[in-house]
Amino acid sequence: MTIVILMLVSVVSDTSVVSSILSSMTLGMQEVSAAVSEKANNKSYDQLLEENQQMSSELAQLRTQLVDYYDVKQENARLWKYYDLKKDYPRYDLLPASVVRRDPGDDFYSFTLNKGSLDSVAEGDPVVTENGLVGWVTDVELSTCHVKTILSPDAKVGVIDSVSRDSGIVSGSISYADQNLTTMTKISAQHNMKAGDIVITTGISGLYPASIIVGEVTELHFDEYDTSVYAVIKPYEDITTVMDVVVITAFDGQGEISESPIESVTLPGQQTTTAPPHSTVTQPTTGVQ
Amino acid sequence: MEGKLKYLRYIAYIVEILVLYVLSGTPGFMPSIMGVKPIILLPVALTIAVFEGEVPAMLYGALCGALCDIGSGTDLGLYTLTLTIMCFVLGYCASNFFVANFLNTSIIGVFCLAALFALHFFVFCVIPEVPDLREMFLRRYLIRYIYTLLFLFPLYWFNRLFHTTMKEG
DSSP: HHHHHHHHHHHHSSSSSSHHHHHHHHHHHHHHHHHHHHHHHHHHHHHHHHHHHHHHHHHHHHHHHHHHHHHEEEEEEEEHHHHHHHHHTTSSSEEEEEEEEEEOOOOOEEEEEEEEEEGGOOTTTTEETTTTTEEEEEEESSEEEEEETTTSSSEEEEEEEEOOOOOOEEOOOTTGGGGTTTESSSOOTOOOOOTTOOEEEEESSSSSSTEEEEEEEEEOOOOTTTTTTEEEEEEESOOOTTTTTEEEOOOTTTSSSSOOOOGGGGOOOOOSSSOOOTOOOOOTTTTTT | OOOHHHHHHHHHHHHHHHHHHHHHHHTTTTBBBTBBBOTTHHHHHHHHHHHSHHHHHHHHHHHHHHHHHHHHOOOOOOOHHHHHHHHHHHHHHHTTOOOHHHHHHHHHHHHHHHHHHHHHIIIITTTTTOSSSHHHHHIHHHHHHHHHHHTTHHHHHHHHHHHHHHHHO
């Protein structure tokens, strides 16, 4: 009788009452069954321990690979910089080097490189980065060399303003070295220099190649003692923290006094050898390196 | 046993000097104050000298001085010369005239470091007539002197620890 009533209700209400009841009845059993099955699939403590050890080992391996990846990435970036430099200065013998030590007793951020006389580094070799001149080698050992920077007052680099063609000498100063700035002195009183001009090496003395970028003029001042003009130069490279550099071990005209006019010096990549129309009379270049 | 401990201590001093030399020159390791970093090997040599006799003191002074000179790429060897003599005198005085305690070492350290920096300033700045002498003195030498002096105190205790733990008898 009950079954008949249920069937009637089922037909009338268009709902499978039977299946609902059966589902309700089996639900509990399914839950129990699923729980038992899940428990059956659970790993033992030993298995988990083994798996954990295996994963730890894999993780350590991946970490090592990650370190290798970063090393390779860093090396790749370094070599790209070197490649760019080589493109800019195809006629120079370039030797990439890394800073291994910074002298804590030096006030002008001199440093030691991991290349020495065994790598053909010689005293006086210019040191550059892709952003410009950094300094020069002052002392060479077998596998290391010491570099003084252009922030030092010992620096005497002959330079020319690439826009106004005014020449001068770049030499560091205690007042500016901390801010990664150097100064350009011996500027003509009738100069046309202005902030933003790029200063490059003249290469006249044969100690530095011509056309190496030194930095950008940020300010012009009068010296309080002799009222001469000097320019504050901001190197494009942060010399106080630089880690990767390139030593120029040989270049055209090294050690020879250049006889070409100072006006012929141009920015790297520029083909023109004529001075811009607004250039002025340049200073005598005697003594300029 | 006595000899072994003594030599072990001597080796420990050499290791300490080399480790501090490497760390002090490691780019980015030592924080700078107003662009100035300390010369740690100076107080190292002085604090070793007060605990050891004049001859070991002199040798460690020479080693520290030579490393300072090599690190700065100078040929003169001013630190080698001055630290060798100073440590010899200090070692002799510490053995015969005063007790190597914290107060005495601090007072001596203050004067010895001042003398070393003053001599360095005179030789490398005054004689070559470096421009901006006053600024050089105030912004560099004075700050470096104070910064270096700060290391004298921990280094005293550190080397005292070496001396007491590896002392014969």
